[in-house]
Amino acid sequence: MKAIAVLVALTFGGLAPAIPPPTAAADDATTAATAATAAAAAATPTETAITVLGVTDLHGHIERTTDPATGAVADPGAVTLACEISRVRESSPGAVLVSSGDNLGDSPPASALLEDQPALDVLNAMSTDVSALGAHEFDKGLDDLTDRILPSAAFPYLSANLTGSALDSEGEGGGTFIKDVNGVKVGFVGIMTDDFPALVAPATAGALSPAPAAATANAKAAELKRTGAADVVVVLAHADADGLAPRLTGDVDAVLGGYSDVGHPGAGESATMTSIDGQDIAVVQADRYGRGLAEVSLAYSASTREVSVISAADRDLRTSDCTADAYGVEGIVSQASARAAAGDSQRAATLGTDFLRGSSDGVTPGTSLGTESTASDLIADSYAHWASANAPRGDAARIIGLASPGDAHADLLYAKDPANGETVDGALTKGEAQAFEPLGNEMSYAVLTGARLKAVLAQQWRPGDDRGVLTLGTSANLSVRIDQDAADELYAIHDEVAKGTATAAAKATPIADARSRVIASIVIDGVPLADDDSVLVASSSPLMAGGDGYAALSEVSAVATDSVDRDVLTEYLEYLNSFGGRGVSASYLKHQTGLASTISQANPRAATLNLTGLVHSNDSEKPRGVTSVRYSYQEASGVTVTSEAVAVDSTTVANRPETGRATLQVVFGQDAAAQKCSFGDAQDTSCFLATIELLDASGAVLSTYGYELAIDGSAAKGIDSETGAGGTGASMRAEEVVVAPTPVGRSDHGAGMARTGATIGIGVIALGLLIGGAILLVRRRGGADEGDAVDAEDADFADLDGPAGTGSP
Structure with a gap:
């Protein structure tokens, strides 16, 4: 049975001052923050206070860095991290330091160029007790993990749901580690995300036997408590803490997560979650790169064998003024920075x-x-x-x-x-x-x-x-x-x-x-x-x-x-x-974009195009990309009809490739010119043809779409093409490199033909879209019969005679 005590919402600036570390100046202590003192006070005389400090996804970020635009601290660095850990330990003897993995890999030069040994040296110097295994520990393969990383770490690496290697014997074996904390046996279980096989090389994944993360954590926690090996169980998860915790049993008392690079609890989020059997579990996940320090305070009653959650928080170290050296970390960082800088300052x-x-x-x-x-x-x-x-x-x-x-x-x-x-x-x-x-x-x-x-x-x-x-x-x-x-x-x-x-x-x-x-x-x-x-x-x-x-x-x-x-x-x-100019510049035309379409049931000359993924996701890049779209077509008399431009909605779509959406209503007037379709076998199949243009903020055409709409309702397919328009951006040919996109004007070829070449069509009132020479078959929505759908596998390509453009496809 588990009880919940008072739950303290911790912010870095609102904690009690701590006793300074031996190497810290006395005046630094007045601004230090720690929950350990509060935790000890919250535990009753018959309970033992347990403090667990955690980092995750450090990724070798041992140097202090600042935002060049604002001067604000971006990464507090290992010196501040060690300083704060030292302060907590002074006020809470026996505090345990853990990591939830990804200590290495994906690292800045100070660590990466030295094979991340500096990051291991920092963790060793701070007397890290135990770490979960992260996916990035496998960046250089299983042999590198077992032959170099594990021997270099002065702490055990745990992953209970990955078996079949030297990991099996780390800690107490089987992905567990027991630490005596003030007379209380605290068991740690390391867990790897279920995404593991997709995160590493197939040869690495094939050499290990993964098991479900939640089920393994539950089994290990139950075993540790049933056998008396542990009084308290803490899961170190290289997986999202808030996603894993609700799938755990009450045998787990706390979860310190990682992997997703997102801190927990955030604003308005609870520091506890309910297990599948109704018990409270402390849930915390430090911010990545050493920007956050997770702190969990528990109280254990030997008489009732109950564990109470006192507090859990992710403390923001970017606001810390604790910079005094602790554990000799400053020397490790300085030496690593100097070694990495040698020979790497060349432009x-x-x-x-x-x-x-x-x-x-x-x-x-x-x-x-x-x-x-x-x-x-x-x-x-x-x-x-x-x-x-x-x-x-x-x-x-x-x-x-x-x-x-x-x-x-x-x-x-x-x-x-x-x-x-x-x-x-x-x-x-x-x-x-x-x-x-x-x-x-x-x-x-x-x-x-x-x-x-x-x-x-x-x-x-x-x-x-x-x-x-x-x-x-x-x-x-x-x-x-x-x-x-x-x-x-x-x-x-x-x-x-x-x-x-x-x-x-x-x-x-x-x-x-x-x-x-x-x-x-x-x-x-x-x-x-x-x-x-x-x-x-x-x-x-x-x-x-x-x-x-x-x-x-x-x-x-x-x-x-x-x-x-x-x-x-x-x-x-x-x-x-080597080509000179103003420097290497990005192209802001997306390489992968989406289309959905709806053909009007009331007017066979009208269709709605929903375009997605037209711009990049960062606000600073959006103004340089596509800002609006329009279409044009020719009348039988040769007059070109051009629509008004429609603005692109550049609102960032989180975690999906859809930022940059536009809805374009294409309507062909009664005088629109018709011509033989580029698809189908029937000689008398006729189509309307439009050019859809993607425009930048100045109104210049960045790219064009060819768009064909059949008017007789016949089903058809495209015909293979071996010609098409060239692309822009960084060319892959050694003799020609264009880094930034070159805007192109509208083509005067044929009846409003898109400069990029071919068009396509689909079945009943067929619709086609061409981007950069590509033919896209799309299914009819909104009242279409199931038989009207045309799968992409059926797509062939049409050869429409037109000049090769220089705009990005």
Whole structure:
């Protein structure tokens, strides 16, 4: 049985002052904050107070950094972290220090360039008691974990639901560790997220035997208490704490989570949650990068064997003034910074713009892997550029690069950062470039069929995973058209699974069906990709082996090389800078965009297009991309009719690739010219043809869509095309690199033909959309018969004679 005592909502500035650490000045203590003193006071004379301090997702962020725009502390750094931990320990002897994993990997240069040994040294110096295992501890493979990381850590790494390696013997064995805290036996159980197989290389996942996280935690907690091995059980979860806790039993007294990089409890959130058997569980998750320090205070009664939750909070260390050295951490950080800086202060490139990771709120880059970003697209460009010079093409006529959603570990910022020694806008050092992509994975490549590439791209949607979408970075010569109807079906299934009203296994058939349709078309170098075409795909070795859940890549034989991904990026940036100009600049035209359509039941000359994913997710990038859309068509007399521009709604759509939505009502007047459709076998099939234009803020045309609407109700298919428009962005050919998009004017070719080439159509009042030469078949909504649907697999492509454009596809 478990009781709940007083629940204290902790904010960093409102806690009792603590006794200063031996190395801290006395006046620092007046502003120190700790819940340990309050916890000890809340415990009754017959109870024992237990304090657990936790960090998670440190990712080697041991240096103190500031926001270059505001001067505010971004990462407090290991010195402040150690200082605060020391203060808590002074006021609460026996306080336990734990981590919920991802101590390493995805790290800044001070740690990454030294294989994250400095991060381990800091954790060792602070006398970390125990850590859950994170997915990033596997970044360099299982052998690196067992042969280097585990021996270097002075604390056990736990993962009870991963068996079959040296992890089995860590701690007390079986993913558990027992710590005597003031005479109370506190048991710790380490748990890895159920997403684990999708987060690591297939070879790593295959060498271990995963088990369900919640079920394993419950079984281990019950065993520890039943056998008397532990009086109190704390689960260290490399998984979202608030998602895991409601699935646990009352044998678990507290959960310290991680993985999602989101602190808990946030504003208005409770610090306890109810277990499946009605007991209170303390739930807390520290903010990432050492920005937060989780603090859980429990009280244990030996007479009743009850555990009371006194308090639980994620303390914001960015407001801390505690900077006195504790445990010698300052020396570790200083030495690591100096070693990493040596040889890495050389300029690698000059930037003309920022390259930002995806955002879930429009203002915070790096908070969404579910959307395309200029950062990940830049990495994909570097991979394709490398492949064009190093990978034998064989039968593949085209080359593309794909970047794993997590390959970009930082943002490349144009503005100088004086606090970090930068004096010139746009200066990018080699150290910063390597921090942007620090892992050092081997480059690999493989030749895929068009059908295989379509399957890979469809696996960006994964209903049932913690993240419903993981969007790949793609090279600029690749244009992907998403069937928004199919995407919406996948989102709906994901929401059902997340709410617990369905399981991914039960929805396997509708998931497979929607995935088979979600990628409507692919265009490379302006040429539509057929299912039996060959394309050479380059990426880092973990992704090419099927990592991050892209199982379709694990079924091809990739060629590994000695080239390293971070070096490939640096060399690519240097190459781009060799052309001079204002610096390496981002293209703001998205490579993957969506379309849903509804053809009017009342007027066969009218249709509604719903376009999605037209702009990037960061507010600072949106004004440089598509801001409005319009359409035009020609009348039989040759007069061009042009609609008013419709504004794009650029509101950021969290964790989905849909930011930038526009609804365009296309209506062909009575005098609209008709011509033979580009699809179908009937000689007398006629179509209306419109050009849909994507405009920037100045009204310049950034890209065009060809749009065909059949007027006789016949069903039809497209005809294969071997021609199409070229793309812009960073070219993959060694002899030609264009970094920023070049706006193009409207085409004067034919009857309002889009500059990008071909168009398509579908069945009863068929509708087609072409983006960058791609033909997209879309299903009719709103009253259409089921037989009117045309699947993307049936799409063929039409060859419409037109000049190759220079706008992005």
